[in-house]
Amino acid sequence: MATSTFPTTQYTSEQFVESSGAILFDLSGHTKQVCLLYHQPGEEPGEWLLAKGRRNHGEPRGSAALREVQEETGYPCHLYPVRMATRTTDPTDTGNVPDVVRSHLNLTEPFMLTVRELGGSEANVKLIWWYIAEVDSDGTKPAKGEEQFTAQFMDCQDALQKLTYQGDRDILERAISLVEGS
Template structure:
């Protein structure tokens, strides 16, 4: 029996958890865009809103639900122009597996693979990242989410500096780049 020439890691459903998150922007102020971070009180950390996907829930639905639960804000996924290796919805025949530029899509712009456990445990958390914007008429500072979090909007550069973890800064930096390209 042949083996794949590609390095492959497989996980059973007991070994992985899927999460979805979204970078929540307030785009109502033109060039003065802000982004919502959540302050996790128990560990005094500044984070991006994300959480586990429920059974039967799409990744997009999970991202919006988690934003609402953790920040209290109503939002929608924000379409951006980006490269992705996914084929178009109207794919016809074979298409090479290469990045293509798509305008105005609401696909994940990044994925994080977080290895969990120690001592040879092979568990992993897969985090799908989306871009979101406040719904029209929603005012920053007017909502509160789950008790353990306080949401707060920051200017983009300040948010990059405020985040507790470099991985989150990398995700936010990419989201800012995509949002700035679209506007």
């Protein structure tokens, strides 16, 4: 039996968890703003985070991202289409399409995937699919988000400075560049 020449790691369903998140933009004003979550657990210093959470079984990843953003921030939103380089194929492609990076307009696909090793005695990973979302501008006042979070819109550069984790900064930087390039 042949073995793949590519390094491969396989995980059973008990060894991985899937999450989805989105960078929530407000593009209605003269400057782009992004929503961050502030989490202050008890006496410890608080953290500035991006909205994300576990996907329900049977739930499309993009729907999970929108649900989690609305649950955590209170803001209804929709996926925001961007111009993006990707290795996905177009539905109109025929035959054997080369596996190369191509740029497409108006994509609402994940723009980034985080693979977080969870540790423990067995291999466990968390897969986080990242999307870009825009707050709905129908004038609807948002509901209250989850109690442990305070949602705040701010200038993109301020958000980059506030985020607690470098990985979140990297995700936000990529999202900003995609929105600016669309």
